[in-house]
Amino acid sequence: MFIGLFTTSKHLTRRHVTIQYPTERWTMPERSRGIVVLLSDKETGELNCTTCLLCQRTCPSAAITIEYEKDEKNKRHLKDFIVNNAICCYCGMCEEACNFAAIKLATKYEFSTLNRDDLIWHKDKLQEVGRNVPYTPKPKKKPAPKRPAPEPADKPDENKSAAAAAPQSDKPRNPDTVTDTTEAPAAPTEKTTVNPDAVSGTDPDKTPEKPDDPSGARSDKNDEPEPGREAS
Amino acid sequence: MEIAGIFKYLFERLEATGLGQPWVDLISLVAAAVIVFGFLSVVALFLVWLERKVSAHYQQRLGPMRTGWHGWLQTIADAVKLLQKEDIIPSTADRPVYFWAPIIAFVAAFAVYVVMPFGDGLIVSDLNIGILFILAITTFTIISLLMAGWGSNNKYALMGGMRSAAQVVSYEVPMVISVLAVIVFAGSLSMVDIVESQAKIYQWYIFRVPFGPIAFIMYIIAATAETNRTPFDLPEAEQELIAGFNIEYSGMKFAMFFLAEFVNMFTVSAIGATIFLGGWQGPWLPSWVWFLVKTMALVFVFMAFRWTYPRLRVDHLMEFAWKYLIPLGFANLILAGLMKSSGWFNW
Amino acid sequence: MSKGLRTEEFTINMGPVHPSTHGVCRFLLTMDGEVVVKAEPVIGYLHRALEKICENRTYAQCIPVMDRFEYCTSMSCNMVLALAVEKMAKIEVPERAEYLRVIMLELNRIASHLIWFGTTALDLGAITPFLYGFREREDILDLFEMTCGQRLTYNYIRIGGVAKDIPPEFTPKLKKFLDIIDGKIDDYEKVLTYNPIFITRNKDIGILTPEMALGYGVSGPALRASGVKFDLRRDDPYSIYDRFKFNIPIGQNGDCYDRYQVRMQEMRESAEIVRQALAQLPEGDIMGRVSRAFKAPACEIYSRIENSRGEMGVYVQSDGKSKKPLRLKMRGGSYNQLQVMPELIKGLKVADVVAVMASLDIIMPEVDR
Numbered sequence: 034m035f036i037g038l039f040t041t042s043k044h045l046t047r048r049h050v051t052i053q054y055p056t057e058r059w060t061m062p063e064r065s066r067g068i069v070v071l072l073s074d075k076e077t078g079e080l081n082c083t084t085c086l087l088c089q090r091t092c093p094s095a096a097i098t099i100e101y102e103k104d105e106k107n108k109r110h111l112k113d114f115i116v117n118n119a120i121c122c123y124c125g126m127c128e129e130a131c132n133f134a135a136i137k138l139a140t141k142y143e144f145s146t147l148n149r150d151d152l153i154w155h156k157d158k159l160q161e162v163g164r165n166v167p168y169t170p171k172p173k174k175k176p177a178p179k180r181p182a183p184e185p186a187d188k189p190d191e192n193k194s195a196a197a198a199a200p201q202s203d204k205p206r207n208p209d210t211v212t213d214t215t216e217a218p219a220a221p222t223e224k225t226t227v228n229p230d231a232v233s234g235t236d237p238d239k240t241p242e243k244p245d246d247p248s249g250a251r252s253d254k255n256d257e258p259e260p261g262r263e264a265s
Numbered sequence: 266m267e268i269a270g271i272f273k274y275l276f277e278r279l280e281a282t283g284l285g286q287p288w289v290d291l292i293s294l295v296a297a298a299v300i301v302f303g304f305l306s307v308v309a310l311f312l313v314w315l316e317r318k319v320s321a322h323y324q325q326r327l328g329p330m331r332t333g334w335h336g337w338l339q340t341i342a343d344a345v346k347l348l349q350k351e352d353i354i355p356s357t358a359d360r361p362v363y364f365w366a367p368i369i370a371f372v373a374a375f376a377v378y379v380v381m382p383f384g385d386g387l388i389v390s391d392l393n394i395g396i397l398f399i400l401a402i403t404t405f406t407i408i409s410l411l412m413a414g415w416g417s418n419n420k421y422a423l424m425g426g427m428r429s430a431a432q433v434v435s436y437e438v439p440m441v442i443s444v445l446a447v448i449v450f451a452g453s454l455s456m457v458d459i460v461e462s463q464a465k466i467y468q469w470y471i472f473r474v475p476f477g478p479i480a481f482i483m484y485i486i487a488a489t490a491e492t493n494r495t496p497f498d499l500p501e502a503e504q505e506l507i508a509g510f511n512i513e514y515s516g517m518k519f520a521m522f523f524l525a526e527f528v529n530m531f532t533v534s535a536i537g538a539t540i541f542l543g544g545w546q547g548p549w550l551p552s553w554v555w556f557l558v559k560t561m562a563l564v565f566v567f568m569a570f571r572w573t574y575p576r577l578r579v580d581h582l583m584e585f586a587w588k589y590l591i592p593l594g595f596a597n598l599i600l601a602g603l604m605k606s607s608g609w610f611n612w
Numbered sequence: 613m614s615k616g617l618r619t620e621e622f623t624i625n626m627g628p629v630h631p632s633t634h635g636v637c638r639f640l641l642t643m644d645g646e647v648v649v650k651a652e653p654v655i656g657y658l659h660r661a662l663e664k665i666c667e668n669r670t671y672a673q674c675i676p677v678m679d680r681f682e683y684c685t686s687m688s689c690n691m692v693l694a695l696a697v698e699k700m701a702k703i704e705v706p707e708r709a710e711y712l713r714v715i716m717l718e719l720n721r722i723a724s725h726l727i728w729f730g731t732t733a734l735d736l737g738a739i740t741p742f743l744y745g746f747r748e749r750e751d752i753l754d755l756f757e758m759t760c761g762q763r764l765t766y767n768y769i770r771i772g773g774v775a776k777d778i779p780p781e782f783t784p785k786l787k788k789f790l791d792i793i794d795g796k797i798d799d800y801e802k803v804l805t806y807n808p809i810f811i812t813r814n815k816d817i818g819i820l821t822p823e824m825a826l827g828y829g830v831s832g833p834a835l836r837a838s839g840v841k842f843d844l845r846r847d848d849p850y851s852i853y854d855r856f857k858f859n860i861p862i863g864q865n866g867d868c869y870d871r872y873q874v875r876m877q878e879m880r881e882s883a884e885i886v887r888q889a890l891a892q893l894p895e896g897d898i899m900g901r902v903s904r905a906f907k908a909p910a911c912e913i914y915s916r917i918e919n920s921r922g923e924m925g926v927y928v929q930s931d932g933k934s935k936k937p938l939r940l941k942m943r944g945g946s947y948n949q950l951q952v953m954p955e956l957i958k959g960l961k962v963a964d965v966v967a968v969m970a971s972l973d974i975i976m977p978e979v980d981r
Contacts, residue, residue, distance in 0.1 A: 034574075034807060034808060036802050036806065037573050037574065037802060037803045037804070037806075037807050038569055038570075038573050040799055040802045040803050041323055041569070041572060041573045041740050041803060042323075042569060044322070044323055044324070044325050044740075044744075045322050045323060047325055048325075049321075049322075049325055049326050049327045050325050050326065050747055050750070051325075051326040051327060053327070053330060061757075062754075062757050062758040062761070062779075064757070064758065064759070064760065064761040064776065064779070065757055065761050065762075066761035066762050091672075091673070092673075093669055093673035093674075093676050093677060094676075122676055122680075122765070123762065124676035124679075124765075124767040125761060125762075125767060125775075126672075126673070126676065126767070129775070138761065320739075320740075323740055324739075324740050324743035324744070325743065325744075325747060326743065420622065420624055424646075424962075495737055495738075496737065496809055498737070572738075572739060572740045573738065573740060573803065574737070574738055574807065574809055575733065575736035575737040575738040575804070575807065575809050575810050575813060576736055576737025576738075576809070576813075576963075577809055577812075577813075578812075578813060578961060578963045578964070579646065579961070579963065580646075580961070581809075581812050581813075
């Protein structure tokens with residue numbers, strides 16, 4: 034009985050492990066996932082976003098809504114970028130999906146409001162909050178030269194679409210091969226999650242992401258258009 | 266600074282005004298009541314703050330820090346908050362019973378201080394049945410607990426009330442027996458006599474082996490059970506019964522129960538200090554300072570128990586009291602009697 | 613029950629909002645005085661339709677959803693789905709990723725057991741060990757935060773590997789933590805394990821016989837405390853658990869005290885596994901080759917891992933045509949343990965109901981999904 038008393042009494046002499054919150058704050062680790070912000074170019078101050086819509090498709094909670102308009106060349110221009118912070122689950126998948134370092138989960142965590150509608154942030158607020166968030170910009174990738182990937186000899190045709198994006202599931206670009214997903218994925222495929230630490234990629238055959246080709250992660254919303262087929 | 270001297274002087278001035286004996290008595294009693302009540306309120310507030318700080322430091326955190334320097338105004342803020350709360354009375358509650366329960370608890374907690382020796386000569390009334398009076402008054406709290414449990418018309422409250430009644434009644438017996446061992450030695454029931462028989466430090470009853478320490482430990486255990494503190498706080502077990510008998514109380518009534526609990530803790534510590542630790546005896550410092558120091562030491566022991574030990578279940582509690590403490594207490598009492606009559610250790 | 617004195621039974625509702633029901637669980641207790649005669653759990657207060665949500669998400673998007681299945685051991689939830697999908701699509705996971713997964717899983721097990729420890733002590737009335745457990749948990753959560761950015765729902769173990777590599781400051785901090793954790797567990801034991809009050813509250817309470825446990829499908833530390841030597845890390849090894857040497861604590865009586873001791877010992881064993889994994893950690897990739905939107909072939913697969921609360925499993929059914937699972941069923945250990953509770957608490961007192969629930973380590977998100 035007394036050993037327990039001594040053990041707890043020992044703590045009376047120890048320093049407290051808590052901090053007085055509003056006056057003192059912890060410094061958050063750099064990878065800490067706080068709110069979603071939009072990043073701007075350090076020199077020009079414009080948004081890095083190229084409206085590739087990947088983040089919208091990757092988000093598991095459908096918290097991102099991107100409004101865009103297409104110009105005469107069928108290229109997308111960003112009209113408004115809406116993030117619903119009430120629905121966002123702070124998983125970070127949008128940040129990982131983005132290839133242009135346009136969206137990031139900053140370390141800020143104090144953004145409570147009294148009104149639920151105030152939690153829906155638009156492009157201006159996202160850009161303003163993200164102005165001073167440090168980030169490593171992703172270099173603009175040049176298209177990889179067309180060369181065959183080191184695949185086994187019995188499937189020589191599989192890599193003809195090296196310049197293209199991921200193979201479409203039911204309509205492979207290359208009609209000669211059937212992309213059999215039961216085997217290990219072949220070279221021109223992309224990773225499900227982009228590893229920001231290995232931006233240059235450990236996969237030498239990784240093809241660049243064309244901004245206009247929104248293949249990839251399927252969105253969860255039923256009203257989200259099918260990727261690939263209808264776009265552009 | 267001799268407080269006793271100041272009171273004596275004031276009393277003489279009052280007598281000299283020539284109002285007549287009944288008036289003098291009345292005024293002095295009212296004054297004494299007000300002074301004691303004021304002192305105890307301050308003590309209760311201080312103890313609430315101290316409990317929070319001690320618990321925080323046991324858990325390696327800081328406790329209240331914002332309201333005043335290190336949060337000393339926290340209790341006052343809490344009291345103001347409780348005063349503002351709506352006084353909710355359940356519609357099916359038994360109104361007179363519900364209303365009087367906290368008041369009785371409060372009164373019982375404060376009435377004990379009539380015979381408490383705060384220092385040399387600082388006692389409101391030195392009854393020659395001092396300790397018996399105290400033990401009798403502390404049983405009043407049982408009535409209030411039962412009333413609270415019944416009057417709230419709530420199953421949880423009823424269970425809490427009945428458990429606590431069982432507990433307090435059971436632990437009265439070891440408390441009385443442990444105090445009896447000391448009384449046998451002191452030869453008198455009066456509080457002042459008990460203190461004066463411990464004039465030297467080696468005469469303190471806690472040191473009079475072998476019955477002293479046993480009686481002291483029994484007293485501490487019984488006192489924790491009397492005041493419903495962990496490890497015996499089943500009546501207010503938050504985790505099981507959601508605050509037991511005071512579920513339905515809000516606002517000022519709850520504040521009364523709450524303060525009564527802390528005043529009770531101070532009471533049993535004060536009695537323990539008086540009986541076992543020599544009361545207000547001590548060198549150099551004024552007597553009331555020694556009284557406070559010793560009482561606070563025991564208060565601290567109670568707090569340490571609260572923040573270290575888990576809770577006892579109700580049947581373990583009763584078993585412990587009736588099967589272990591009471592036989593031990595009787596054995597202790599017989600031993601004390603033998604020691605006194607044979608003259609051993611009778612320094 | 614005394615003869616000649618007619619006593620009535622009354623029903624008490626240990627309601628969904630209760631300080632010690634570990635989430636929102638409701639019990640309808642029919643009691644005779646202090647003794648429980650019948651107990652009926654009512655669940656569903658925390659149902660979030662996670663399985664249905666997963667039917668509309670791709671496999672990669674299911675990982676954050678699985679996080680919330682059992683948020684105290686979120687890494688295990690990620691892992692079990694990743695294992696299922698990797699088996700279905702035959703994806704290879706690099707070595708470094710496997711080791712990192714094991715480290716994270718075992719750290720998460722320690723964190724979860726620390727929550728259990730804190731809440732058990734709290735339910736029995738000792739408030740201080742709760743704070744001590746959480747103080748250690750802060751260290752683990754800091755480690756997680758510096759790696760993946762979150763403290764509770766990590767989204768770290770992905771299909772094909774792990775999301776991010778550990779930063780350079782991870783290893784020294786982890787080593788420091790591993791150095792102190794054994795001493796801290798000793799401290800906790802000093803406060804609780806040999807305390808007579810704690811022992812009387814827990815010994816011979818809620819005895820779970822091995823037959824009852826196997827019949828109800830109880831798994832994890834509750835099963836091991838009853839004497840059944842079954843641990844998925846040893847008996848059905850997944851990932852690289854066959855490379856580590858660790859003991860599996862087994863109890864004898866199956867009462868609350870044994871379950872407590874089994875879990876305290878498991879914390880130490882987990883720390884040992886983390887030490888071994890850290891020593892053997894190789895360099896390399898952290899993510900295997902996974903296509904961005906792969907489709908699993910039409911099959912059904914059940915994968916399971918040893919979670920801190922029992923066997924956690926996920927049953928994935930895929931139809932081969934879409935990128936989303938057809939049906940995903942989650943299996944959590946707490947559900948079975950909640951089923952066995954009414955049996956265990958018959959004849960016990962109200963105070964013991966709380967003790968039994970705490971020792972079985974039931975948390976409601978696993979039960980309700």
